[in-house]
Amino acid sequence: MRTSNRLSAKGAATLGPGKYADGAGLWLVKEETARGKWVLRVTVHGRRREMGLGAFPAVSLAEARKHADAARAKVRAGLDPIKERQRERREASRNLHLLKDVALDAFESRKAELKGDGKAGRWFSPLERHILPKLGKVPIADIDQVDIRDCLAPIWHAKAATAEKALGRLSICLKHAAALGLQVDLQAPEKARALLGRSRHRVENIPAMPWKDVPAFYASLSNGTVAHMALRLLILTGVRSSPLRFLHESQIDGDVWTIPAEAMKGRRDATADFRVPLVPEALAVIEAAQAHARDGFLFPSVRKGVISDATMARLMERREMDARPHGFRSSLRDWLAEAAGAPHEVAETMLGHVVGGSVERAYRHTDFLEQRRALLARWAQHVTGQSGRVVELVRA
Missing domain, CATH: 3.30.160.390 (Integrase, DNA-binding domain)
Structure with missing residues (x-):
């Protein structure tokens, strides 16, 4: 056989x-x-x-x-x-757990916590632009501090803030992989930071206009264009440019503008809807802007959608100004401290900042709406060149 x-x-x-x-x-x-x-x-x-x-x-x-x-x-x-x-x-x-797969899974699991469900792409973009092109096809279990260092070294000093975001997102991905039961080095990002060294990049604040110079600039915004009116309302309210650019008529009820929570900066659960008191000068700007409204949005762009942040910034650039639109929040904050003597918690709330710890916020049931209205009325008097005495505020 x-x-x-x-x-x-x-x-x-x-x-x-x-x-x-x-x-x-x-x-x-x-x-x-x-x-x-x-x-x-x-x-x-x-x-x-x-x-x-x-x-x-x-x-x-x-x-x-x-x-x-x-x-x-x-x-x-x-x-x-x-x-x-x-x-x-x-x-x-x-090979079924490549970094790109884990990163997408981590992003999906966090969408509900992110502003606008992460549709703007700001959470994922540092990974997509600076990490995944080099390490996306590498099994996450193989990624070590040398890989991370080599990946981020080109931008570590030149684009420090972006590099920090990318490193932070990668750290989240590694923790996500560990939760999935994969063997990863959770200390790799910190080891990479040690290898990269301290960044030489110096953080520069967005240039702000001194509050005493704001009235002259406000007066120059007089031609009734969308950009001029948007800048005027930005100055009068102290809000960030994004909620202002997307201001919709449905958000205004009488003399109160309610910004939805998801439109505020940061995580969706970081704050509730934010109410902005509208003083007469602000209401006058809104009434004038309604003539340009499209689909309910008060500040539309020429073609579609709303104006971009760059539209207002370019206006100031063309005038060879150092200040930028976001800097008017600093102008207002300085005025509140130096000229109005506003209580800290009221001044911070005016800028939409979260004030105090979670316990303190749980027991505080006011957003200082009327105190903020009085301060913004005084601010409007200042920026429009009117005079008036400083309003004394009582802490709530």
């Missing part, structure tokens, strides 16, 4: 329950006529091992022989074919 290739494909299909040798350690174990399994018996390092090669008839006789030949070759090379197969499966499994 032949010592190998004893079975035939046709004969294997008709065999009943039992164990049948094909030779050279390959066996067909039949549980019943219609199905069974292939088993290879090998001796590795003096130990007898049995290695499954798949179910019959899903794995044909020819395939079983091919798998058996590959396993015997590993034995001849001094390797354990069972352990080698396990290692190969682990490698294949790791």
Whole structure:
């Protein structure tokens, strides 16, 4: 009888329950006529091992022989074919957990916490632009501090803020991978920071106009264009440019403008809707802007959507001014401290800042609306060149 290739494909299909040798350690174990399994018996390092090669008839006789030949070759090379197969499966499994896949999964799990469900892309963009092009196809378990250093070194000093964001997002991805049960080095980002060294980049604040110079600039915004009116309302209210640019008529109720929570800066759960008191000067600007409104938005762009932040900034650039639109929040804050003597919590609330710890906020049920209205009325008098005494505010 032949010592190998004893079975035939046709004969294997008709065999009943039992164990049948094909030779050279390959066996067909039949549980019943219609199905069974292939088993290879090998001796590795003096130990007898049995290695499954798949179910019959899903794995044909020819395939079983091919798998058996590959396993015997590993034995001849001094390797354990069972352990080698396990290692190969682990490698294949790791390739299903590339950084790009984990990053997308981490992003999806956090969308509900992000402003506008993360649609603006600000959370994911540092990863997408500076991490994933180089490390996206690397198994996350393989990423170490040297990989991270080499990835961020080109922007570590030139674009420090962006590099910090990218490093922070990567750290979140590693923690997400660990929660999924993957073996990762959670300390790799901090080790990379040590390798990168302290950034030479100096953080510069957005240039702000001194509050005493604001009236002259406000008076120059007089041609009734969308950009001029937007800047006027930005100055009068102290809000950020994004909610102002997306101001919709439905957000205004009488002399109160309510900015939805998701339109405020930061996480969706960081604050509730924010009420902005509208003094007569602000209401007059809004009434004038309604003549330009499109689809309910008071400050539309020329073609579609609303004006961009750059529209207002370019206006100031063309006048060769150092200050920028966002800087008017600083102008207002300085005026509140230097000229109005406003209580800290009221002044900070005017800028939409979260004041106090979570316990303090839980017990404070006021947003200082009327106190802020009085201060903004005084601010409007200042920016329009009117005079008046400083309003004394009582802490709520």
